[in-house]
Amino acid sequence: MKFREVILFSGERFEVPQGIQRIDHNATHGWQLRYAGTKLFSDHSQDGTGAAEALAKATKELLRRITKLPAPSRLRRSPNENKTNDLPVGISGPIVRQRKGMSVRDCSFSVSLPRFGETAKRRSVYIGTENTYTVERYHAALAKAVELRTKAEETYQRAATKAKRAEGQVLKVK
Structure with a gap:
């Protein structure tokens, strides 16, 4: 502490x-x-x-x-007011790109996974290509992205609380 x-x-x-x-x-x-x-x-x-x-x-x-x-969290809970879509915090997309050597473009979500005491990880959640993209696949990929983000936030919160309580032990000693 x-x-x-x-x-x-x-x-x-x-x-x-x-x-x-x-x-x-x-x-x-x-x-x-x-x-x-x-x-x-x-x-x-x-x-x-x-x-x-x-x-x-x-x-x-x-x-x-x-x-x-629980330890106070510095994670953002609501989207930035400048965000132009209705996706949850930490999820961006859909991102459309054409990979080298491919004839069709593919689409995915980018998910920011916070880690306590470390830089956040980025994960890509695949939706489909131009030929396979559907509304159902979009919603399934979004659900998976939300699940990944939620689990990462829970892990972050547990680690932050554990670290804060370890700091509290120093406070007991003083």
């Missing part, structure tokens, strides 16, 4: 885990937890004397959320 040093207005220094932010604004002084929602842990003082106790509570709550909840 990443930590950073935070120096309060009083000069007190803290090592703060990722996911917790310091709020010092007018009458509000405390630590804001930002993981699967937000929650403020107030110092209950204007001079920052309760900051250590509030940070301990925020850290404990962060650890609880990490162990109970």
Whole structure:
């Protein structure tokens, strides 16, 4: 887990885990937890004397959320508003191309398969050639592409959650 040093207005220094932010604004002084929602842990003082106790509570709550909840995902859930077709996120096509030495063009979908901690893979899902392309084959290929993308997203989410929980173990030790 990443930590950073935070120096309060009083000069007190803290090592703060990722996911917790310091709020010092007018009458509000405390630590804001930002993981699967937000929650403020107030110092209950204007001079920052309760900051250590509030940070301990925020850290404990962060650890609880990490162990109970899935990791926040950076995967896109809805298509970009500039996307001109109604295909799901991560699926492009149909892509029509003529391969070298072939007399007819073929058609396929391109599927982006996210992998946690690595670059995404691209898979091609074949639809057919100019001679074999049908609406049924299009829908069958689209269903296969959606299934591939869904499985990759689930695998990504499991890996992200596992990594976040391993980071949480570091938080327990500190």
